[in-house]
Amino acid sequence: MTKAKLTEQTEQGIDLSDSRYYINREVSWLGFNERVLHEALDPRTPLLERLKFLAIYSSNLDEFFMVRISGVMEQAEAGVHPNTPDKTTPAKQLEIMRSHLIEQVRLQHQTFTQELLPALTEYGVYLQNYLDMTEEQTFYLRDYFEKRIFPVLTPLSVDPSHPFPRMSNLSLNLAVKVANPDTGIERFARVKVPSSLPRFVGMPEPLCTFQGEPCLWIGVPLEQVIAENLGYLFPGMTIVGHHLFRITRDADFPVLEDEADDLLIAIEKEINKRRLEGFVCRVEMASTMPDDLKESLMHELKVSSDRVYEVDGLLNLSDLFFFQSLPLPDLKDQPWVALVPPRLKPVVELDDDGNRSYSEHPPNIFAILRDGDILVHHPYESFGRSVQEFITQAANDPKVLAIKITLYRTSGDSPIVKALIAAAENRKQVVALVELKARFDEANNIEWAKKLEDAGVHVVYGIVGLKTHTKTTLVVREEGNEIRRYVHIGTGNYNPKTSKLYTDLGLFSCRDDLGADLTDLFNFLTGYSRQKAYRKLLVAPLTLRDRMTALIHREIEQAQNGGQGKIVAKMNSLVDYAMIKLLYEASQAGVEIDLIVRGICCLRPGIPGVSENIRVISVIGQFLEHSRIFCFDNGGQPEYYIGSADWMTRNLDRRVEAVVPIEDPALVKELQTILDIMLADNRQAWEMASDGTFTQRRPQAGENERGTHKTLMAYALRRDRVL
Known part of the structure; x- marks a missing residue:
């Protein structure tokens, strides 16, 4: 609506519930991801960072289809029209989103093939077509296929005695058409491109050449190595054609918590179902795929044409993260090394000549907090030397009696998980509230929740019907004749890996009111407390x-x-x-x-x-x-x-x-x-x-x-x- 029309309406009285004042949530998200894509289009962005943003755009889009678009599809099919403020029907949302995505995905692939790949060659990096490789390089790829790829592959034929295979979410596949040379009968087979192998197969140093000159890196996509060696998988048959496709499944699952005897077991079962049983909400197909094969795939996957996206070029650009590993620092953002927060720096001492010397050990965080609160800002300030150090010191401090923490997402090899295990081994009372329903981290959370339980940590899974998203830690410490509580309350997850990539804030304090509030909050989370009033916390x-x-x-x-x-x-x-x-x-x-x-x-x-x-x-x-x-x-x-x-x-x-x-x-x-x-x-x-x-x-x-x-x-x- 134009501003003139809106101004005219304001003169007639304004109804703030009018749908024209609200933007559809899904459409707004597409705008966000378009801004991510723009970073890949912007020539001011360093080259390898542009490739990274293409990968982020693709990864974001995968999750959006799995959770949001699949949900809108279900609403449209069920004839449900949720009463959202913007009043956009599910069918209309799908129409808008598809129109937007066809153009944006085309732009994404065009940028990759026509702009970024040629730009890489200026720095000695060549992502080639298999058929363009030299005889020596092709020999190496064939040998690599025989020794590393062939043993992993399992071709699945489709005929009256072999039903169409079940395909896992986000799987990359080759649709292969083969013919019996004696009868001329053609058959369809599916070959899954193994995700356990590197997506790009690079040449060893002696063969790392382009047009006879040494280069930094040269290689081909894994699926091309498989496609050009299909004769090994179908000996005696004629390879009529092969075309790449990729499927995306609905990945949002409901768990009836009040009916689950064991929430951990219930979610483990749902994770396995999600991988293979969610309906297909998107099929990406190579634009070269012939119509008969396309229609056959659509029939077997039970999808209509509005769920098919034709791609001209490489499928699954989220694998472009690989190029961040190339030794080209000038083509990346300047690396940032997080600083130690000023008040948490090692103790400085001056000798008689005024020379400084630093303690080998971090200062006692608890003593520092008694002098006042600390605010940390990641990744500008170190997560390891603040949050991680806080929990590690608590785990090993003989005066600490208890540690309580909420864990929404963390890495499997997290030093924080190790510190909590050490604390339990040091006979401290340790409580970890683990959110098993943190989307796409469920399996990871289950794995280390079991490790914590095995170590003697009290692991609880929160409150029925609510996700526990808060980022809080409470440390209870005995100091002389009194008990003092120390807290960390943050905006981000206790995850050392994402702390280098996400901007987050955290408050450390030993204020009595905050300690009392967190005590009440943890009692609410772990017990039957019905606490509804807090001193400071919202x-x-x-x-x-x-x-x-x-x-x-x-x-x-x-x-x-x-x-x-x-x-x-x-x-x-x-x-x-x-x-x-x-x-x-x-x-x-x-x-x-x-x-x-x-x-x-x-x-x-x-x-x-x-x-x-x-x-x-x-x-x-x-x-x-x-x-x-x-x-x-x-x-x-x-x-x-x-x-x-x-x-x-x-x-x-x-x-x-x-x-x-x-x-x-x-x-x-x-x-x-x-x-x-x-x-x-x-x-x-x-x-x-x-x-x-x-x-x-x-x-x-x-x-x-x-x-x-x-x-x-x-x-x-x-x-x-x-x-």
Whole structure:
């Protein structure tokens, strides 16, 4: 709708429940992934990073089909029309999404084949076609096939005695047509491209040449090696043709927790079912596949043409992460080495000549926290030397009596899991609340949950009907004649690997009120406590929505009484209808609102009479923006909060979340600096228009680039030198 029409409507009275004021959630997500794709299209992005963003785009899209599009498909088939604020029917959503994706996927593959692959050759990197390899290289590939690939393959024929094979989710397959040379009868067979082998087969150093000259890397896709050696799999048969395809299955499964005697066993069963039994929601096919074979596949997979996406080129570009391993540092983002948070640096001593010496051991975190709270910002500041060190010290400190932690996602080889096991072995009371329903991490979580249980850790799986998404740790320590509680409350998972890629915040404290709140929260999670009131924490689904609503209403009252109402909120997604409607009311009252939303945003900013006081930006770049920060001006005495919750209905009503106020003035200043840097971004920030489209900010004439991530790196280095 045009601004003129909206202005005309405002004069006639505004109904904030009108669907025109809300953007469809799925359509908004597509816009987010399009911004990810743009990083691959942008020539300012280093070459190998452009390939990485192509891979991220594909990986994101896989998950979107498995969870979101498959769900909309089920709604459309069932004739269900959920009462979403935007009123877009499931059938219409599918139509919009398919139209968008056909064009975006075409652009993605075109960029890869026509721009990025040729650019790689300038640096001695050649991803070739098998048929273009030299005789010596082809001999090596044939030998590699015989020794490394052939023993792994299992061709599956399709005929009256062999039904169409069951295919696993995200599997890459060759549809092979073979003919009996004696009878001329043609048959279909499927050969799965093994995911256990490297996707790209590179040449050994003596054969690493192109047109007779040495090069850095040269190789071919694994599926081409298989395709050109199919004679080994079908001896005596004539290979008529072979064409690549890939399937995506619905991967969102329901678990009836109150009917499951053992939640862990129930989810293990569902994981196995998801891999093979979810319906096919997408089939990617090589554009060269003939119509008869395409129709046959569609029939066997039970899909209609609107679920088929033809691809001209390499399928499954998520495997392009491989190119990050090439030794070409100038073609990547400058690596960032996380700094030790200033107050957690090793102790410095000065000798008589003024020379500095550093302790070999990290300082005692508990002693430092008794002097005041600490705020850490990852990946600019080290996760290992803060969060990990906090838990490790607690595990080995003889004064620590208990450790309680919520684990939503972590790596299988996590030092944190090892520290918790060590703590249990040191006879401490250790409780780990493991969220088994963390989507796509269920199998990983089950594996290390069993290891924790075997070590004597008390493992619990949360509350029926609620996901436990909060990021909290409580350490109980005996100090003299008293018990003191230390806490960590964060915005990100206890995952050392993603802590290098995601931006997150964490608060360390030994304040009595926070320690008491976390004690109550863990009792709520592990026992039968019905605690509903907390001293400082905002806890979903109990108090978070009501408190956030009250804070926004306070800003509305400030503006209505002639003062300044102002809100700055940073989150991953903004979806909840009630929160959006309230933000519209705040804008109408004159409250100035800045929203930093990385992903889905169902709110429309800049609509006259509705949201003209709301601005929305999205920051996409080297790191994935994951931290949540909420600032309410409060008449010039701003209140800041950080935590695990976005403004989504699931976070506010169906998950256990914790949001904590930041009260130390120095830490408040740190949060304000982060928000100011992001709002001033003219390199990585995208500005949202009222029609839902985004425009990337660009430096004006004579203006320097101000990218959020580089600016925050420089800021961290300055603080490190000063402090």
